[in-house]
Amino acid sequence: MPLNPQRTIDELKELRVLTGDENGAQRVAWTETWARGRAWLRSKLDELPVEVHNDAAGNTWATLRGASEKALLIGGHMDSVPNGGWLDGCLNVLAGLEVLRRIAAEGTPPVTVRLVDWADEEGARFGRSLFGSSACSGYFNPDDLRVLKDRDGVTLADAVRAFGVDLDTARAAGDELKHAAAYLELHIEQGPVLEDLGLPLGVVLGTYGVERHRFTFTGQTAHAGSTPMHKRRDALAAAAKLALEIRPIAIRNGGVCTLGGVTTRPGIVTAVVGECEALLDQRHMDADGLARQWAEAMDAAQRFAAEEQTEVRWEKIWSIEPIPFHPHLIELCDAAIRETAGTAPRLPSGPLHDAAEVARAGVPTIMLFVQSLRGISHNKIEDTREDHLRLSVEALDRLADRALEWVAGA
Secondary structure, three states: OOOOHHHHHHHHHHHHHHHEEOOEEOOOOOOHHHHHHHHHHHHHHOOOOOEEEEOOOOOEEEEEOOOOOOEEEEEEOOOOOOOEOOOOOHHHHHHHHHHHHHHHHOOOOOOEEEEEEOOOOOOOOOOOOOHHHHHHHOOOOHHHHHOOEOOOOOEHHHHHHOOOOOOOOHHHHHHHHOOEEEEEEEEEOOOOHHHHHOOOEEEEEEEOEEEEEEEEEEOOOEEOOOOOHHHOOOHHHHHHHHHHHHHHHHHHHOOEEEEEEEEEEOOOOOEEOOEEEEEEEEEEOOHHHHHHHHHHHHHHHHHHHHHOOOEEEEEEEEEEOOEEOOHHHHHHHHHHHHHHHOOOOEEEEOOOOHHHHHHHOOOOEEEEEEOOHHHOOOOOOOOOOHHHHHHHHHHHHHHHHHHHHHHHHO
């Protein structure tokens, strides 16, 4: 069975119809739609000579046994953000599926090959990204996750329990990495760099470090009509100042930042906001730069709280340090892309990926990017040219061949 990149595109479209609507992809982790998409993937895997199971964290593994227990992993995630695009995450899995088909058709590989669909990469429902991969890497504290709730008040613990996952035993998923010798992940870029360069594919050098926190400003709820402006203790005003200030903080430190969610209480037009929660995401490729951004954000929050006669506290949601990828795999990826597309630019990844967790677990890791049109992702208009998608599957396949040879000889 030769590699068939067009089949990957056809299956992506099939999945889009099955789990999307007029607003985009709806495969939010720990929902029925996500489970429907995974069941569809399982039906594809049932056609191959692989063993399939879910681990303690809900990750799905398909294992093609090789001549050695040493394993080459190819991964991605089937979950999406609400109203997401048709490629984010699932391209990784379905391109990996096509590579797995090709390898399986050639007989027993020199080492074991495993396709993994990581559970809840996006963190869209509870704000905690990389759930399944962090359980594997060991960077997973059940006590931190136990307190998380979605907008409807459902706890993360209850949501995952409905899918057979227990927070207290999820780290047993780390056993899956026992024989892992290399990890490969293809992803859409989700940014504009490759399009600006006019190139289809790129080698990923590593992922940004991230600080993610919840700020809560507390003032005084009061009547909107009778409270003079100078007497107000407006929690939203303090949060709004922070939202504007984090932009110059990021620019002068060479990073990026987002105030991505704001909740006000009592949340009515006739009352001054007494409490405001704001979700802050800061990213940087350098650990010291990230630390400076976070320190300046804290200082700014305290300053604006005082100016608006409010108080502020913050709690950490999650963080990860900058993760560089494996030097030799970078070179193998470079060669695979040059052979496929002619030119192999190198760039960091601002978005988070499961590859970062696998890398910090000590597994040699590499990613390759395919161009995103308009640099847009997490949006129903997310798109990539089909000829570029075909090239990306071919490049992943060539990379897998090189990685198989490297792992077998190690």
